[in-house]
Amino acid sequence: EIDRDFKLVEATGVNFHFNADPQIRLDELKRSYDYVVLATGAWEKGRAPLKEGNERVLDALDFLISAKEDGARDLGRRIAVIGAGDVAMDAARLAKRMPGDPEVTIVYRRTEMYAPASQDEFDGAMEEGVLWRELLAPVSFDGKTLVCEKQALGGFDESGRRSMSGTGEFENLEFDTVIGATGARVDKGLFEALGMNVDSYGDPRLSGAMESSIDGVYVVGDCRQGPSTVVAAMGDAKKAALHILEKEGLDHDFIHVQVPVAEKVIVERRGVLADAKLPSEEGSRCLICDQVCRICTEVCPNRANVAIPVAGFANSEQIVHIDGMCNECGNCATFCPHADKPYKDKLTVFWSAEDFVDSENIGFLKLAEETFRIRDERGRVFDAPAAELEALAGKEMAAVITAVTTEFPWLLKNEHDCSQH
Incomplete structure (x- = not known):
């Protein structure tokens, strides 16, 4: 209950200011507060689910809200839900409860393996009798017929999921109502308007503590990563709080x-x-990836992720990414147990100025014997002499750069130079 949550937070001493101006002014906030945490959520409607007939599609969030406020209503005998996230599962389960015991079908362009919904939400929908149709991309709806193009799985994309391609074959499905649940979006224009460094997708460049390129300004929750879970948002907030x-x-x-x-x-x-053991002994097979994980170095076909010894860390080895050896196949992202993208997230060693400019990765380029060009985790780019690395780039990044340049200098070389070693 929102009232209960509100009272719990208020009881800790948090002050609420309602009906505030939605046009956030950091300069005004900074006059009253030392730190600002943006947690504005993902409230904009997602992309239109169809090429034609979107005016006949009921938005999932509108459906959920109206059902709560106005109660059940007749949506017909056959209902389709487009999408496969948690909101889609909620909409499908609620649609199943509408008058007349309707038949509800989720239509999704990928397969169950790549559905973004949490497993318990998916299982709950299936247990309640919701039907599942996959590898179908809805194209149009005329109020009766939902036209879908059959899809084929392709290679892995940047999200770590298989890309899709249309086969040119179509299937017509008959429905009385179609509900669109293709995701909510973040108002990304806010970040650039506030003067933050953003990446090519318009997302803010943040430190591991969720701090933006503006000192003392943090971004957490759905507005950082898109629609996700309360637990993920709490994790972001905890990192920001610890840093503050x-x-x-x-x-x-x-x-x-x-x-x-x-x-x-x-x-x-x-x-x-x-071999598989008794349930009580299964823990002995755990690889304990939360403490030491080098899977990305093992699954990369090009050996672009390398573990090197670096002093000063809890683990004896740190992983660096070699930009010039990576073809962005996404293999490391697919197998990463932390749902990260090592080819994007790991500190990257660049071989040329052109590669550095073309990338948004955190990393460095050696310019001269004692000078480096750095892009830090907050998206700031600067040149740093070796003697000032720790002061300018931070202790951890400086330690990794020093280890690469002194102990593993061949990682700085391009393919032609490597042949000489």
Whole structure:
């Protein structure tokens, strides 16, 4: 209940200012507050689900809101829901409860494996009798017939999911009502309007603590990553809160509970094939990727992700990405147990100025014997002498750059130069 959540937050001492001007002015906020956390959510409607007939499609969020406010209504005997996220599952389950015991079908262009809905939401919909049709991309709806083009799975795209291509074959499905649930969107114009560094998608460039390129301004939750879960938003907020507390020199009571396992033991498990055991013994097969993970170095066909020893970190080795050896196949993103994209997220070693400019990755380019061009995690680009690396780029990035240049200089070379080593 929103009232309960509101009262809980208010009880901690949080002040609420309602009916505020939606045109956020950071300069005004900064006069009253030391830090600003943007958590504006993803409230804009997503893309239109069809090429033709969108005016006949009922928006999923509108449907959910109206059902809560106005109660059940007759949507006919056959209802389609386009999309496969959590909102689509909610809409399908609610549609199933409408008068007349309607037949409800989810129509999705990919396969179940790539449905963005959480597994429990998907399972719940199936258990309630919702039907599932996949590899169908809806094209048009005339109020009776939903025309869909049959799809074929292609290679992996940047999201780590298989891309889609139309086969040229079409299938006609008969429905009384079509509900569109193809996702909500973030108002990304806000970030650039506030003067933040953004990437090619319009998303803000943030540090690991969710801090933007503007000191003291953080972006968390759905407005950072698009529609997701409450848990993910809380995780963002926790990172921002910890960073603010650290800046202020304040203690905190956030505790990360972890069963420590020696790094040597974890590494020795890599590549060992163990038979399935009793349920009570299954934990012994766990690779403990939350403590030491090098999967991206193992699955890259081009060896573009490399683990190197770097002092000063909890783990003895850090992973760097070699831009000149990567063809962006997405293999590392597909297998990453943390749902990351190592070819985009890892500190990147660049071989040329052109490659540096063409990329948005955090990383560095060696300009001269003692000078580096840096792009940090907040999207700022600057040149740094070796003697000032730690002061300008931070202790951790400086340590990795130093390790690469002093212990693994061949990682700085292009293919032609590597042949000489």
